[in-house]
Amino acid sequence: xxxxEAVSCTFDRxxxxxxxxxxxxxxxxxxxETLALLGPSGCGKTTTLRLINRLIDPSAxxxxxxxxxxxxxxxxxLRRRMGYVVQTGGLFPHMTVRQNIGLLxxxxxxxxxxxxxxxxxxxxxxxxxxxxxxxxxxxxxSGGQRQRVGVARALALDPDILLLDExxxxxxPITRHRLQEEFKAIERLVNKTMVFVSHDLEEAFxxxxxxxxxxxxxxxxxxxxxxxRERPADSWVTRFLTSRPGADAPPxxxxx
Amino acid sequence: MIRPVAWATLFAxxxxxxxxxxxxxxDGQAARIVIGSKNFTESRILGEMLxxxxxxxxxxxxxxxxxxxxxxxxxxxxxNGEIDLYPEYTGTGWSIVLEEPGRIADPLxxxxxxxxxxxxxxxxxWLRPFGINxxxxxxxxxxxxxxLGVHTVSDLRPHAGSLRAGFSIEFMSRxxxxxxxxxxxxxxxxxxxxxxxxxxxxxxxxxAIDLVDAYSTDGKLRRYPLRVLDDDRGFFPPYHAAPxxxxxxxxxxxxxxxxxxxxxxxxADDVMIGLNYAVxxxxxxxxxxxxxxLVAEGLLDAAPGGDQAASRRGGLMAFAIxxxxxxxxxxxxxxxxxxxxxxxxxxxxxxxxxxxVRTGIGERLALGAAGVVQTIPSLALLAFMIAVPGLGLxxxxxxxxxxxxxxxxxxxxxxxGLRTVDADLVDAARGIGLTPWxxxxxxxxxxxxxxxxAGVRTATVISIGVATLAAFIGAGGxxxxxxxxxxxxxxxxxxxxxxxxxxLALLADHGLGRLEHRLTPRxxxx
Numbered sequence: 001x002x003x004x005e006a007v008s009c010t011f012d013r014x015x016x017x018x019x020x021x022x023x024x025x026x027x028x029x030x031x032x033e034t035l036a037l038l039g040p041s042g043c044g045k046t047t048t049l050r051l052i053n054r055l056i057d058p059s060a061x062x063x064x065x066x067x068x069x070x071x072x073x074x075x076x077x078l079r080r081r082m083g084y085v086v087q088t089g090g091l092f093p094h095m096t097v098r099q100n101i102g103l104l105x106x107x108x109x110x111x112x113x114x115x116x117x118x119x120x121x122x123x124x125x126x127x128x129x130x131x132x133x134x135x136x137x138x139x140x141x142s143g144g145q146r147q148r149v150g151v152a153r154a155l156a157l158d159p160d161i162l163l164l165d166e167x168x169x170x171x172x173p174i175t176r177h178r179l180q181e182e183f184k185a186i187e188r189l190v191n192k193t194m195v196f197v198s199h200d201l202e203e204a205f206x207x208x209x210x211x212x213x214x215x216x217x218x219x220x221x222x223x224x225x226x227x228x229r230e231r232p233a234d235s236w237v238t239r240f241l242t243s244r245p246g247a248d249a250p251p252x253x254x255x256x
Numbered sequence: 257m258i259r260p261v262a263w264a265t266l267f268a269x270x271x272x273x274x275x276x277x278x279x280x281x282x283d284g285q286a287a288r289i290v291i292g293s294k295n296f297t298e299s300r301i302l303g304e305m306l307x308x309x310x311x312x313x314x315x316x317x318x319x320x321x322x323x324x325x326x327x328x329x330x331x332x333x334x335x336n337g338e339i340d341l342y343p344e345y346t347g348t349g350w351s352i353v354l355e356e357p358g359r360i361a362d363p364l365x366x367x368x369x370x371x372x373x374x375x376x377x378x379x380x381x382w383l384r385p386f387g388i389n390x391x392x393x394x395x396x397x398x399x400x401x402x403x404l405g406v407h408t409v410s411d412l413r414p415h416a417g418s419l420r421a422g423f424s425i426e427f428m429s430r431x432x433x434x435x436x437x438x439x440x441x442x443x444x445x446x447x448x449x450x451x452x453x454x455x456x457x458x459x460x461x462x463x464a465i466d467l468v469d470a471y472s473t474d475g476k477l478r479r480y481p482l483r484v485l486d487d488d489r490g491f492f493p494p495y496h497a498a499p500x501x502x503x504x505x506x507x508x509x510x511x512x513x514x515x516x517x518x519x520x521x522x523x524a525d526d527v528m529i530g531l532n533y534a535v536x537x538x539x540x541x542x543x544x545x546x547x548x549x550l551v552a553e554g555l556l557d558a559a560p561g562g563d564q565a566a567s568r569r570g571g572l573m574a575f576a577i578x579x580x581x582x583x584x585x586x587x588x589x590x591x592x593x594x595x596x597x598x599x600x601x602x603x604x605x606x607x608x609x610x611x612x613v614r615t616g617i618g619e620r621l622a623l624g625a626a627g628v629v630q631t632i633p634s635l636a637l638l639a640f641m642i643a644v645p646g647l648g649l650x651x652x653x654x655x656x657x658x659x660x661x662x663x664x665x666x667x668x669x670x671x672x673g674l675r676t677v678d679a680d681l682v683d684a685a686r687g688i689g690l691t692p693w694x695x696x697x698x699x700x701x702x703x704x705x706x707x708x709x710a711g712v713r714t715a716t717v718i719s720i721g722v723a724t725l726a727a728f729i730g731a732g733g734x735x736x737x738x739x740x741x742x743x744x745x746x747x748x749x750x751x752x753x754x755x756x757x758x759x760l761a762l763l764a765d766h767g768l769g770r771l772e773h774r775l776t777p778r779x780x781x782x
Contacts, residue, residue, distance in 0.1 A: 055687055079689035090684025094702045094777030103698070104688060137779030153688065163687075 001193045002029040002052060002161065007061030009047055009217075021047040023217040024061070031160075034187060034194040036208035038201065040240075044217040045197045049163055052195060053079045066160070080104060083154030083162040083192075087169045089146040091138040091153070097123075098134040101153045108157065122152035125189070127182055144175040151183070155190065164196035168203065180206055201241065213237060286317045289505065289512070292330045292342035292649075295323045295728065295739055297532050297542075298390060298473060298497075302343040304546035305519060306499055312556060313515050321649060322542070323739050325635060325728030327352050329649075332642050333729075335378060338649035340505040341516075344382075345390060346370050347495035351432060359432065363389070363494035374500065381506055383513060384520035385498035388473050388528045392433060392492045395470040397460055398481040408488035409441050412467075416443045421467040422451040422459050432493050433469065440491045473525050475532030518555055536744050572748055579752050582737070587756050590733040593651060593726055594719040594764075597658030598666075601715060605663050606708060609670030610696065619671065626664035634661075634725045642729055654726035654733070661722055662715035669711025673704030702777050709772035716768060720761040724753065734760070 009022040022044040029035045037045035050056045051063060054075040063070040070078060091100050098119050105115040123130040126148040138146055147167060154162055167183070168176045180203055187194065187207065198204045204211050205225040212222040221233040232238045289310050293303030300322045307318035321339060324330050327348055333339045346363070349370035350356050360366045371382040394409055401407070404415050412419065427433035428450045438444070445467070451459060456468045461480050470477060470484065472495075477484060499516050506513050523531075527549075534545045550556040576583075612619040629637075637660065641653035677700045685695045727735030734757040741749030773781070 050687075053687060055683070076689050076691050079687060082689075084684070084687040084689075086680070086684050086687065088680065090681060090687070092681060092685070092699055093779045095779065103690075107690070107694060139779055 001031040001033070001066060002195070003027070003064040004048070004051070005062045005064065007048075007051060007058045007063060009044075009051060009056060010059045020217050022051065022058075025214075025217070025219050026061075027212055027219060027222065029193060029195060031193055032191050034196070034207060034209045036204035036211045037195065037197045037214060038199070038204045038211050039214035039220075040199065042216075043214040045199075045214050046165055047217075048214070049165055049195060049197050052161075053082050053084060053163055080108070080157055081159050081161065083151075083157075083159045085147075085150045085154045085162070085164040085167045087166040089138070089150035091141075091146055091149055093138050096135050096137055097141070097149050100138070100149060101156055103153070104156045118156065119152075122155055123149075125155070125186060126152045128152075142175075143171050144179055147171060147179060151186070160193060162190075162192050162194045164194065166197050166199070169199070176203075183207060213240065286315060287509070288319050289316050289341070289509070290319045290321060290339040292324050292333055292339035292730075293320065293322045294327065294330055294342070295325055295742075297475065297535050297744065298388075298471075298528060299343055300542050301531050301535060301546050302386065302497060302499075304543045305550060306341065306343070306516060308543070308547055308550055308556060309515050309518065310512070313518075314509070314511060316509060316512070321730040323727060323736070324649070324730055325639065325725075328639055329642060329729055332639070333649045334380060334500070334502060336642070336645075336648050337502065337504075338642065341499050341501040343386070343497050344500045345495040345497050346385075347391060347432065347493040349374065349382075349500075350493065351430070359436070359491075360493055361490045363496055366494050367496060367498070375503070379503045381501050381503050381513075383499045383501060384517050385496040386519055386523045387496075387521040388523050388525050389494055389496050390471050390473045390525075390528070391487075391495040392427065393470050393472045393487065394437075394485045395460075395468050395477065395482040396466060396485060397463070398483050400466060401483040401485075406483075406485065408486040409437075409443075409491070410488050412443055412485070413441065416445050419445045419466045420464075421445050421448045422456040422465040423448060423467075423469045424453040424456065425450045427469040432491075437491055441489065473528040473532060475529055475534075475536045478529055478533045479537050522553055522555075523549075539746070575748050576752060579737070583734075583752065583756055586732060586734050586736055586753070587760065589651075589731075590720070590723055590735075590757065590760060593654050593658060593723045593731065593733055594716060597655045597719055597723075598662045598712065598716050600655070600659045601662035601666050602712060604659075605666035605711075606670050609667050609674065610701075613671060613674045614692075614696075623664075623668065623671075626667055629660045630664050634722045635728060637661075638725060638729050649730050651726070651731045653729055654723065654731035658719045658722055658726075662719050665714040665718070666708065666711040669707050669714075670704065673707030673711075674700050676707070677703045703780070706772055706776040706780065709768065709775055713765060713768040713772060716764045717761050720757060720764060724757050 004025055004027040007022060007025045008020070011019045011021055013019060025044075025048065027048075037048055039045050047056060051058055052065070052070075054070060057071070065073070065078065092103075095103065098116075101119045101122055102115040105118055110118070119134065120130045123133060128145060128148055133141075133145070133149075138149070141149065151167070154164075168179050171179065184207060196207065208225070210222060210224050211228055213220045213228065215236065221228060221237055223231075228237065228241060232241060291303050291307050291310070293299040303320050303322055307320040310316050310318040321333075324333065324342075327344075330339070330342045330344070331353055334342060346366045350360060350366055354370065354373050356369075360369070367382065367385065374380040374382055394412075396406060404411075406412060406415070421434075423434050428448075429435070434448065451465075456465070457476050457480055459465045460468050460482070468482075470482070472484065476482075499519075501513070501516070531545050531549060534540045534548075535542055547556060608622065612622055634657070637657045638653060641647050641657050642649055644653070644656075647653040647656060681699060681703075682695060685699050690698065723733050724735035724738055726733045727739040734753040737749045737753035738757075741747065741751075741753065
């Protein structure tokens, strides 16, 4: 479904050495698989996610989506085939819940009625009561509600692929656990190809079919949670898997 | 979502407001002669006299643009053909317009020289002078002059060390004023300071100073007990007033010169003092005073339409009510000027700001240019505008000047507004698949709208203030009574323009504040 072929991404910095955010990374994501990009701050996981929907273009290598080189596709078309959820929800503060979720539908030229029923359907999917929610503004929602709306928005055009950047990172532990459980249910329901970024081992092992472990822009190991636990590639993996059992690390925003 | 309806409504309002301003040209069938006059009493009275003669003794229609902001404005307007004629002074033509370096004392030589030079260089004709010589003079309080035995400027010399002078700013800065006069008469006074002319009279009446400069036909010379000192050695240049007319106007209307010449040598200095006094101190109407003189001289038939001398004396309330119609009319003009200017600025500055943010180039240049415009004194900018072809002495000049002032606040706020939109939001918008235009129109602009509106609000309030200066170039507005009031020293007249202008500014600020709130996306309101 998604194939990264020896992808590198280097950022030039004025007056400083360039940053190698991602180095020769190769990775396959199978259809309907959920893959977690896991690693410490600055390991390149967010950059990798942003490479997939071309928010960043790679310095070398190729990204193939659905058999087609992503570089040859109009980025806007590409992104509309991939839902995108960011840590804080990224909801537009001047739009109501309905407008936020329905924005892409309207831009795709859907009728008001069709958009309305789609929004209601999605709110139900993410466990929000449509009637109470649709006319609220993001400022009137709790953190958990905002994140659910963010997921609903990402699913609006029923994309085959869903990209999530630390979707639960900004939430308090209790809300986060509840949302993770619910997300697991949604995952099974919508059954899409998903790539999500996480710095939280427990979250990654709970939600992902496979986990890609990154360090300093390189792929260290990729496998199912069981494979990682039973056959760690090296001692760093072992340490990483044991050092922070379910630790609530601070939200990780800075890893370019 | 930006609210297109709101913008469209605003735009429609502008066009509505603009229509009368822009379309105020064509007047009727009879050929029009446009007369200018400067922003002081005497010039305006002379202008009224010329207008009355043209109206009633020719088949032309006179249009008097009174109170233009000084020699530069009048001369430029005359050169551009915005006006056909105005009363000018030989000394002014000599030193200000022709910039002759030398001093001249002989009135006839001065007149013949400016007449020949204007004809040769500008195609402007000096007609025969009115008779008055409104030159500078020194004046002293009658009792003090009597006590010191002073009759002439030379008589001051023995007392110079104990005399305090208060001279007008203009007199202090001109070669034919104090800088030349002091050395010429070898006067070294105890103190010399510059004072606003009206205040100088009050100061000398109160005994705070001993000497003032005066114009030899100043109406105040009759109000205060002042002795005008004889310029015994002939320092002050002659300032004989005469109508100056575009040569092509004279050629197009062959009878015109003869009619205007009927005023030649008809007005003596002390008569002019009386006329100025009648307006400034008795509070009589310019046109009425001008007509009274022409009738007395047998140049016009007795006044038709009776005595509508709505004298400026009387209670403040009664005065305000008597001016109500004028205030509405001028207020409406004021609103039109500012609305059109601010809307034009909005239409330019917002897209410009968007372009600058998107391309990231030229931003400093644009802000710098807009900033430089802000530092140009308003009057200078207005004076500059009338020299621009196609603008001239019209509302257009005022609108362009106001527009230039309004651009900076709107541009700056547009840039700030767009810049301060949360980068994560823009990133999220890109990530879910919005095109750059969709991000601009649906995310950035709506979120920047409150900031942009705050800029519009600032621009509007500034423009309402600056628009009071539009009266200096005859573009009307609430500045008209302020300008007239300033040179008549008539506080009530000043207030009758200043108070409505201030109210208008407050009202605009309040109204735009509400609009700003309404245009603020609901999700952002606190």
